[in-house]
Amino acid sequence: GDSVTQMEGPVTLSEEAFLTINCTYTATGYPSLFWYVQYPGEGLQLLLKATKADDKGSNKGFEATYRKETTSFHLEKGSVQVSDSAVYFCALIDNAGNMLTFGGGTRLMVKP
Amino acid sequence: DVKVTQSSRYLVKRTGEKVFLECVQDMDHENMFWYRQDPGLGLRLIYFSYDVKMKEKGDIPEGYSVSREKKERFSLILESASTNQTSMYLCASPAGAANTEAFFGQGTRLTVV
Numbered sequence: 747g748d749s750v751t752q753m754e755g756p757v758t759l760s761e762e763a764f765l766t767i768n769c770t771y772t773a774t775g776y777p778s779l780f781w782y783v784q785y786p787g788e789g790l791q792l793l794l795k796a797t798k799a800d801d802k803g804s805n806k807g808f809e810a811t812y813r814k815e816t817t818s819f820h821l822e823k824g825s826v827q828v829s830d831s832a833v834y835f836c837a838l839i840d841n842a843g844n845m846l847t848f849g850g851g852t853r854l855m856v857k858p
Numbered sequence: 859d860v861k862v863t864q865s866s867r868y869l870v871k872r873t874g875e876k877v878f879l880e881c882v883q884d885m886d887h888e889n890m891f892w893y894r895q896d897p898g899l900g901l902r903l904i905y906f907s908y909d910v911k912m913k914e915k916g917d918i919p920e921g922y923s924v925s926r927e928k929k930e931r932f933s934l935i936l937e938s939a940s941t942n943q944t945s946m947y948l949c950a951s952p953a954g955a956a957n958t959e960a961f962f963g964q965g966t967r968l969t970v971v
Contacts, residue, residue: 789962843955850900
């Protein structure tokens with residue numbers, strides 16, 4: 747079946763540092779890829795998405811590029827803020843849009 | 859703008875109680891999912907449903923059941939709550955079409971004492 751692997755956390759950074767959270771996947775066909783963010787005590791919110799190879803999703807200064815050749819969808823941000831502290835989940839959905847598969851989540855802590 | 863609503867944010871139940879967690883979506887989606895989230899274990903799929911009265915077991919269905927009598931509502935049932943079911947429970951509803959994301963409820967933090 748499909749699977750998603752993302753780097754384990756926690757990731758601790760100082761404010762304004764550069765962020766990368768790695769995500770790789772295995773899937774049949776052409777899945778869509780997502781990053782979700784979960785703030786403390788909340789459900790998951792969609793952060794960004796990419797639906798085909800070489801697409802770049804972006805939102806709130808975060809970016810991720812769908813790399814089919816390396817089956818990766820790494821999340822990046824040039825300058826993190828304390829308010830970015832959260833848990834980030836990489837996910838994919840199958841061709842038909844029916845089955846979601848999640849990575850294990852990465853906790854990001856940003857210190858002032 | 860609310861799309862997926864879970865009936866409770868926080869619940870405290872006693873061991874052995876029957877517990878109902880409710881999830882309602884207003885997007886007319888056919889697909890609905892229940893996950894539990896535990897530290898270090900990520901999101902684990904409990905049950906899912908692709909249609910009314912239809913249900914499929916996920917990765918960890920033991921100790922749970924579900925009900926989908928109406929399209930918009932998907933209930934998770936703990937027949938006899940145990941302390942190891944203390945967790946955050948998340949309901950999700952994908953659109954069921956290619957290239958579309960899933961929408962999540964705000965989560966229910968259940969404590970079984």
